[in-house]
Amino acid sequence: MANSAEPRDLGAGVGTRPARSPRSFFRRWLLPALVIAAIAGAIWFLEYRQDGASYDPSGRRYGPVDLPASLAPADAAVEAEQGDFAPDFLLEQLSAGQVQLSDFRGHPVVLNFWATWCAPCRKEMPQFVDAYQRYKTDGLVLLAVDMQEGASIIQPFAQERGMNFPIALDRDGEVGDEYRLLGLPTTFFIDRGGLIRSVFTGPLEERTGDTNVQGAIEPGELEKRIAEIMTPAGAAGP
Amino acid sequence: MGLLTPPRALWWLLTNVRFAMALLAVLCGVSLAGVLIPQVPLNVRGDSAMEANWLDSQEGRFGLLTAAIDRIGLFDLFHTGWFAVLLALTAAATGAYILSRCPGVWLAITRPRKRVPDGYFENAPVRAQAEGPVNLSHLVRTLRGKRYRVEVTPEDEVTYLFADRFQWAQLGSLLTHAAVIVFILSAVVSKVDAFESPLFLAEGTTLPVFPVRNPEQLQVQLLDAHGEFAADGQPLDYRSDLAIYRNGEEVKRCSSTVNSPCSYAGYRFYQAAYYGFGAEVQVRDLATGNVVYQETLALAARQSSPHVVIANSAGQTVLDQTLVLTEELSAGDATYRGTLVTLPGGRLLTIGLRQTQDGADLAVFEPGSGGGTGIALLLAEGQTGEAGGLRVTYARQSMTPAADVADFPSPPEAAAGRALGEAKLQLSNVVYGTERASEGNAPAEPAGGPPLLTITGLGPKPMVLEPGQAATLAGYEYKFLGQREFAGIQVKRDRSDYLVWAAAALIVLGLMVTFWVPRRRLWARISSNGISLAGQAPAHADFARELRSLAAEAGARPVLTAEDDRA
Structure with missing residues (x-):
């Protein structure tokens, strides 16, 4: 390991100044400097890097928000779980303005997380379009939350497919994170009281006729889940 | 050694020059073995069945030693635990050497013996x-x-x-040794931190780089894919025009080639593959006007298609085209895949192809001819025959890109509701992606006409569509939006690159200092x-x-x- 060309050092001991261990330089100066630099770097990374957040015109940050106290008991569980109150959020809407989930309290809500790049989402979307047409007069709200895409991509897609329901843009994925998505599409069925009655991960693509598409659900499954949330608030427990 | 405590003994070992030399010699020998002995290919690693097959293939070379070589990991040497231990020991020995030398070198520089x-x-x-x-x-x-x-x-x-x-030149050898540690550190960083994700995109489509919910999510849109080919069909270059999105905003637009990737936020987008045979299809529900299906499908299968030339008794060519075969036909004991051809004047022929051991036979059927089998002509590739006043030439067999699509929308009126069924799509007259031409260098007006998409399985008759053309069937409109190309894009980030550069700089600097000053x-x-x-x-x-x-x-x-x- 040692360089054979390197002469043997004669060692110390004849110096004119009092001997001071060279290790002290590292301990006194270099090590503290490195530690300080590392801490400063960590602070910069955590605090000053862009988080990609966006805000509505009144300065409210888009993303998850606290569920208003008047909409749930103080000890109520607010989680993205069946039987719990659906976590609230404020998001930019594709058409214009913003949309807040809790504004739909009193309505049954089908909350669908999707993206245009997601093939199963594309497959199931016509069924949501049909279902919305059938039940919107009964107060059904279909809220499609697009994950981390921009309006330029979503707009033509939604227009071509007749998606005439609210489409929200979760640009940084924070709402998807709050709802602990395992993948796309994922659909939450929320009743009039704001409780999540069921969660479905994967495409709600119904099997029809003799066809046997892998992963397709039983005919009437979507209708059944919608019927569960259409019942008046308080008519059925979580 | 007997007097040393375990930590001191370890320190002695790691700072021992002979131990370091022995370690390096072993590493060199083992690495040489890793070069000479075939290593399990990357696409085989992790798949036990494929690994077993690969090992079987090595028995011809290594015979009885194959199992023993496999047991000690020599077929996957650079990924074995003991090789990692050797590397770690080398890094530890180098680090210990540097640490042990630092105080003495520092003293010799700052307070030399005078x-x-x-x-x-x-x-x-x-x-x-x-x-x-x-x-x-x-x-x-x-x-x-x-x-x-x-x-x-x-x-x-x-x-x-x-x-x-x-006096400062004495640090040169330490720099060179430090470079070894940085190299090994870069390997560790690469192993722990490196990110790689393959994307297979069709023109006009977008795919995310990370799994859903990743706050750093990026999306890649393939705007255009190009493949350039030599006259002999050899690929010269592939290029993809990409748009990269973050938080819903387009943040970069760039071109990526094999050797010149597009870069954004530390990620590199390499052109890894090209595939030219895709078809974009749209299905619209006529009752609502809504699109219910729009996909770009990769036609990855191949369907035999005969190129047939037919001339009438006057010598005029009445048919000269590659036929897309859409139906199963039976004639006697044989089964043919064929299609119905209408000649000028309304005369009907059924032309079929039967795969044989030597190639494929072309059969021409005409109502009322051919005796028991109904076959008027049976031709091998390159042959010409005459029957019923027609001269038929089976010019050659070609392959048409095809795909069986399991979840293709069936017409609602036929299925009494929205349904998905299996359809077969075949793309003939492809103008690019032919391994000779891409969108950028294909002729504007190809001799064979525009690409034709043939869809079977939806109704009694096949649907044949040109780009932009639509056909309606029982409540749905089926539209062929055009031939599309695909690109394989490899997204990579490896921050160990910086360490590798730093280590290289340290080595060069250390050697320059040691030998020049x-x-x-x-x-x-x-x-x-x-x-x-x-x-x-x-x-x-x-x-x-x-x-x-x-x-x-x-x-x-x-x-x-x-x-x-x-x-």
Whole structure:
């Protein structure tokens, strides 16, 4: 390991100044400097890097928000779980303005997380379009939350497919994170009281006729889940 | 060793030069073995069935030793635990060496020994002597002219001199050793932190780089894919025009090739593959006007298609095209895949193809001809035959890109509701992606006409569509939006790149310092009788010659030693 060309050092001991261990330089100066630099770097990374957040015109940050106290008991569980109150959020809407989930309290809500790049989402979307047409007069709200895409991509897609329901843009994925998505599409069925009655991960693509598409659900499954949330608030427990 | 505590013993081992040399020798030998012995291919690793097959294929070469070689991991040497241990030991030994050397080197640089015992001038490996009066001030000027740091210490009747040059160069070898650690560290960082994700995109489509919910999510949109080919069909280059999105905003638009990837936020987007046979299809529900299906499908299968030329009795060519075969036909015991052809004047022929051991036979059927089988003509590839006043040539067999699509929307009225069924799509007259032409270099008006998409399985008759053309069937409109190309994009981020560059810089810097500016130290004892010089410098510095020259500069007469005579 040692360089054979390197002469043997004669060692110390004849110096004119009092001997001071060279290790002290590292301990006194270099090590503290490195530690300080590392801490400063960590602070910069955590605090000053862009988080990609966006805000509505009144300065409210888009993303998850606290569920208003008047909409749930103080000890109520607010989680993205069946039987719990659906976590609230404020998001930019594709058409214009913003949309807040809790504004739909009193309505049954089908909350669908999707993206245009997601093939199963594309497959199931016509069924949501049909279902919305059938039940919107009964107060059904279909809220499609697009994950981390921009309006330029979503707009033509939604227009071509007749998606005439609210489409929200979760640009940084924070709402998807709050709802602990395992993948796309994922659909939450929320009743009039704001409780999540069921969660479905994967495409709600119904099997029809003799066809046997892998992963397709039983005919009437979507209708059944919608019927569960259409019942008046308080008519059925979580 | 018996007196050493375990930590000290470990330290002794790691700082031992012989141990380090042995370690390096073992690493070199093992690495050489890894080069000479075939390693499990990347696409096979992790799949036990494929690995077993691959091992079987090695038995012809290694015979009975195959199992033993596999057991000690020599077929996957660079991923074995013991190889990682060897690397870690090398890094630890190098690190320990650097640490152990640091205090001494630092001391030698900042507080060098300025006075040596008189005996050292008699037995130093590099020394010189000269007799006669010495011009000390001239010697000091000469040394300072050569950028030596000089200190003179008079003592009684003798004057001692110490001169030092390039003292910081002593750090050179430490830099080179540090580079080894940084190289190994970069391998660790690469293993832990490197990100790689393959994307297969059709033109006009978008895919995310990370799994859903990743706050750093990026999306890649393929705007255009190009494949450039030589006249013999060899690919010359692939290129993809990409748009990259973050948080819903387009953040970069760039072109990516195999050797020149597009970069954004530390990620590199390499062109990894090209595929030209895709078809974009749209299905619209006529009742609502809504699109219910729009996909770009990769037609990855191949369907045999005969190119047939038919001339009438007057010698006029009435058909010259590659036929897309859409139906199963039976004739006697044989089964053909065929299609119905309408000739000018309304005459109908059914032309089928049957795969044989030697190729494929073309059968021409016409109602009322051919006896029991109904076959009027049976031709091998390249043959011509005549029947019913027609001269039929089976010019060649070609392959048409095809795909069976399991979840293609069936017409709602036929299925009494929305349904998905299996459809077969075949793309003929492809104008690019033919392994000779891409969208950018395909002829504007191809000789065979525009690409044709044939869809079967939806209704009683096949649907044949040109780009932009639509056909309605029982409540749905099926539209062929055009032929599309695909690109494979490999997204990579490896922050160990920076460490590799740093390590390379350290090695170069260390070697330059060591060999170009070797540290020189010299001690002189000057008396009325003459001057004795002793020095230390790496062997390649030829310091002995410099010492003799200095003695001469000082005005004394050099005394030749036995070593000088040998030199």
